[in-house]
Amino acid sequence: DAGITQSPRYKITETGRQVTLMCHQTWSHSYMFWYRQDLGHGLRLIYYSAAADITDKGEVPDGYVVSRSKTENFPLTLESATRSQTSVYFCASSERDSEAFFGQGTRLTVV
Amino acid sequence: LAKTTQPISMDSYEGQEVNITCSHNNIATNDYITWYQQFPSQGPRFIIQGYKTKVTNEVASLFIPADRKSSTLSLPRVSLSDTAVYYCLVGDSNYQLIWGAGTKLIIKP
Numbered sequence: 001d002a003g004i005t006q007s008p009r010y011k012i013t014e015t016g017r018q019v020t021l022m023c024h025q026t027w028s029h030s031y032m033f034w035y036r037q038d039l040g041h042g043l044r045l046i047y048y049s050a051a052a053d054i055t056d057k058g059e060v061p062d063g064y065v066v067s068r069s070k071t072e073n074f075p076l077t078l079e080s081a082t083r084s085q086t087s088v089y090f091c092a093s094s095e096r097d098s099e100a101f102f103g104q105g106t107r108l109t110v111v
Numbered sequence: 112l113a114k115t116t117q118p119i120s121m122d123s124y125e126g127q128e129v130n131i132t133c134s135h136n137n138i139a140t141n142d143y144i145t146w147y148q149q150f151p152s153q154g155p156r157f158i159i160q161g162y163k164t165k166v167t168n169e170v171a172s173l174f175i176p177a178d179r180k181s182s183t184l185s186l187p188r189v190s191l192s193d194t195a196v197y198y199c200l201v202g203d204s205n206y207q208l209i210w211g212a213g214t215k216l217i218i219k220p
Contacts (some may be wrong), residue, residue: 031205042198042210043155058206090154092205099145100205102154 003027006091006103013081013110021076021106023091029101031094032074034058034066036087037105043090049074050096081110115199120215129186131214133199136180141203144175144182149196149213158197159184194218 004025013019025032030051035043035058045058047066055066063085065077074093078085088107094100117133135144143162147155159166161173161182172185186193196213 033205035210040212042212044210045206045208048206056206059209092154094205097143097204099157099160100155102156105152105154 004091004093004101004103006089006106009104009106011106011108013108015082015110016080019078019081019108021078021089021091021108023074023076023103025072025074025091025093025101027093027101028071029093029095030071031096031100032068033092033094033100034064034074034076035090035092036060036085037090038087046076046089078108081108083110086110114209115201115211117197117199117211117214119212120217122217122219123189124219125190126188129189129193129216129218131184131186131197131199131216132181133184134181135199135201138179138201139203142201143203144173144179145200145202145208146171146173146184147198147200149198155198189216189218191218191220 007022033048034046037043044060049055049068052071088105090105091103092100115133115135123129145160146158149155159171159173166173174183196215198213200208202208
């Protein structure tokens with residue numbers, strides 16, 4: 001099925017552990033994004049990618065690492081998870097200057 | 112980067128037209144105005160985008176005055192399923208968008 005999928009949907013991890021959130025899109029969109037959304041707030045951009053092997057920081061990149069070796073995948077890694085990184089993470093994709101399509105989100109809890 | 116101001120919440124009733132106004136005083140010449148809708152536990156979904164005057168699609172209309180310092184999202188004849196958070200965003204690219212807290216719209220029967 002065409003679309004954008006995130007995995008896992010829910011994740012509980014311990015402080016200090018490394019965790020990777022996966023994002024896969026089937027449209028071959030050039031742009032992909034990672035956002036976090038804290039309870040009751042809007043989205044904040046963590047990282048984005050304009051094409052394979054091109055990534056750039058967003059508003060809140062500290063503590064996160066991304067890669068984009070293939071156009072369709074854009075994994076987000078928390079190198080050493082902290083409680084402040086407890087949030088809902090959304091991945092999105094788009095063509096340049098076009099509407100963004102969002103995944104269902106990953107609810108991450110760091111204990 | 113242009114920031115937006117919109118009401119925190121609004122109530123309306125089924126069958127009514129709902130207008131949500133957003134102010135964006137420092138909008139730049141190249142900026143578009145985009146609205147997204149978000150249901151609980153889901154990612155945002157694109158509603159409409161415009162640059163000036165009026166844009167209409169199958170779900171909403173977007174009114175933009177000549178000075179472009181504000182915009183109004185109009186939802187005709189809302190239903191209970193339109194209860195959601197609505198975000199007004201301004202920017203010329205997706206990676207420049209600043210997401211505020213949005214407007215929580217509650218539709219009552």
